[in-house]
Amino acid sequence: MEVGHPPIVAEDIKKAEPFKLCLTRVGSERIDETIDPELSINRAIQNYRRLGYDENWINQRVKSIEVRKALTDEWDKSGVKGQDYVAFTDLMTTTWSGMNTREYKRYKGFKFLKVFPFHFLCSEKIN
Numbered sequence: 001m002e003v004g005h006p007p008i009v010a011e012d013i014k015k016a017e018p019f020k021l022c023l024t025r026v027g028s029e030r031i032d033e034t035i036d037p038e039l040s041i042n043r044a045i046q047n048y049r050r051l052g053y054d055e056n057w058i059n060q061r062v063k064s065i066e067v068r069k070a071l072t073d074e075w076d077k078s079g080v081k082g083q084d085y086v087a088f089t090d091l092m093t094t095t096w097s098g099m100n101t102r103e104y105k106r107y108k109g110f111k112f113l114k115v116f117p118f119h120f121l122c123s124e125k126i127n
Helices: 010-035 038-050 055-077 082-097 101-108
Strands: none
Touching (some): 010 038, 055 082, 082 101
């Protein structure tokens, strides 16, 4: 007797449909964001609001992202590569916080995701 995978049945295909629709929608949104990057900024702002952050915090966060982008653009122009980014970021974090980046992230309770968080992308419940 041969042991293998059970056959795919119509019910399995029906269960996969919401997931396929979600991936299609998310993929389409990300393509739109490559054409118009402001869409991704607006999505981030909406996510911060949904998470309960106030408008002042959100505005500061958006400005800090803008400043960080300008800084890393300058680093790129100066030829900074790979591990140098890590070293410069660590130096800046240590200068203002007294902790290196890893220590500061641990202190703030930041978690490192090891898997792609599909649950942040798809609001549909997939059974």
